[in-house]
Amino acid sequence: MTDSTYPATGGFTGTTEAASFIPEIWSxxxxxxxxxxxxxxxxxxxxxxxxxxxDTIYIPxxxxxxxxxxxxxxxxxxxxxxEATTTVLVDKHYEYSKLIEDLADIxxxxxxxxxxxSDAGYALGKQVDSDLFQLGLDFGDSNGADWVHSNSYFVxxxxxxxxxxxxxxVAADVVTDAAFRGLIKxxxxxxxxxxxxxxxxxxxxxxxxxGIDRYVSSDFVSGQPVSNGLIGNLYGVDIYVSSNVPIIExxxxxxxxGAVRGSIFQHKDTSVLVEQSGIRSQTQYKQEWxxxxxTADTIYGVKNVRPESGFVLAVNT
Numbered sequence: 158m159t160d161s162t163y164p165a166t167g168g169f170t171g172t173t174e175a176a177s178f179i180p181e182i183w184s185x186x187x188x189x190x191x192x193x194x195x196x197x198x199x200x201x202x203x204x205x206x207x208x209x210x211x212d213t214i215y216i217p218x219x220x221x222x223x224x225x226x227x228x229x230x231x232x233x234x235x236x237x238x239x240e241a242t243t244t245v246l247v248d249k250h251y252e253y254s255k256l257i258e259d260l261a262d263i264x265x266x267x268x269x270x271x272x273x274x275s276d277a278g279y280a281l282g283k284q285v286d287s288d289l290f291q292l293g294l295d296f297g298d299s300n301g302a303d304w305v306h307s308n309s310y311f312v313x314x315x316x317x318x319x320x321x322x323x324x325x326x327v328a329a330d331v332v333t334d335a336a337f338r339g340l341i342k343x344x345x346x347x348x349x350x351x352x353x354x355x356x357x358x359x360x361x362x363x364x365x366x367x368g369i370d371r372y373v374s375s376d377f378v379s380g381q382p383v384s385n386g387l388i389g390n391l392y393g394v395d396i397y398v399s400s401n402v403p404i405i406e407x408x409x410x411x412x413x414x415g416a417v418r419g420s421i422f423q424h425k426d427t428s429v430l431v432e433q434s435g436i437r438s439q440t441q442y443k444q445e446w447x448x449x450x451x452t453a454d455t456i457y458g459v460k461n462v463r464p465e466s467g468f469v470l471a472v473n474t
Contacts, residue, residue: 184436184437184438186274186278187277187278187281187438188435188436190274190275190276190277190278190279191278191279191282192278192282193278194279194283194286195285196286196357196397196401197285197286197357197421198282198286198289198430200355200395200397201425201427201428201459202426202430203429203432204429204431204432205431205432206247206432209433211247212246213246213247214245214247215242215243215244216242216245216462217241217242218240218241218242218463221348222236223236243429243461245429245458245460246458246460247431247433247456247457247458249288249456249458249459250454250456251284251455252453253276253281253453254450254452255273255450255451256446257451274453277438278436281453281455283401285455287401289428289430289459290401290403290419292428292459293403293419293469294306295461296309296427296464296468297464297468304405304419304471305321305323306469308464308465309321309419309468309469309471310343310468310469310470310471311325311330311417311471312330312332312470313330314327314330317333317335317336318340321469323406324410324411324412324413325413325471326406326413326414326471326473327413328414328415330414331365332362332366333369334372336470337356337392338392340356340470341354341392341394343468344424344466344468347465347466349463349466350424351393352393353425354393354422354423355394355424355425356395356396356397356420356421356422356470357399358396358397358399358402358420358472359399359400359418359472359474360398360400361472361474362398362472372389372391402418402419402420402421403418405419405471406471415474416474417471417472417473417474418471419470420470420472421467423466424463427462427463428461428462428467430457430458430459431458432455432456433456433457433458434454434455434456434457436453436455437453437454438451439453
């Protein structure tokens with residue numbers, strides 16, 4: 158510690174003395190930006206693996222039991238199931254790095270740090286959400302090969318909710334209230350709990366919904382600011398909008414219309430996000446480059462737990 162009495166100048170606190178505080182500021186800003194840009198990650202079950210070794214986690218996935226009538230003077234019916242487990246590989250490691258040269262650090266505005274931390278949080282948050290969106294490939298009876306499976310649908314302008322296939326969606330196939338109610342019935346038929354249901358849509362579908370009277374009523378729109386993509390609730394389902402909803406068919410692949418996106422209708426228990434290392438930031442001065450190397454990264458894994466409870470609705474972009 159260097160002390161001095163004014164007007165002596167031996168007690169300044171500069172970047173060297175305050176170095177231990179600087180990474181904390183970066184980390185806090187990155188985490189805030191990361192959380193504010195997550196949509197899908199907030200709609201699935203989260204499990205923490207922080208501080209634990211290993212690259213695999215096993216989640217018990219028991220089947221539902223049945224109620225049996227009890228006969229007088231008779232024994233109870235003992236149910237025995239060979240319960241399954243869901244294996245989640247924690248195999249995703251993504252990073253965001255910048256080498257900030259001394260010249261730039263000296264001459265740039267202080268807002269440079271805020272931009273990079275916000276950009277890092279956005280990039281990593283978007284990557285996590287993208288991996289969760291891709292789980293839609295494994296809904297229903299799919300093996301992850303493509304978006305055509307038993308739980309994939311589109312809105313046929315002539316016939317209503319129909320099974321999705323390549324080259325089927327045209328410009329006239331827009332989302333309707335009847336189609337949305339049809340999706341809800343499909344989930345009801347799978348005996349999925351009524352709570353914690355969500356539908357994540359691209360901006361194009363939001364535009365369509367804004368043209369349906371009941372979707373802009375006070376029952377649907379709370380009047381509060383949009384939070385993490387949440388734009389309303391209808392029939393007990395939270396509606397989220399995200400520009401990150403995946404393109405499942407490009408315009409060149411879909412000769413019948415244009416590009417097609419896969420909106421996701423799911424329950425919170427449909428998928429799981431396992432975080433082994435949350436967002437962290439590190440800085441290191443690189444003398445050979447005369448600059449600070451700044452890196453933010455995260456380690457996680459994603460997997461469907463109840464694929465039967467997730468549905469894809471193919472929509473126009």
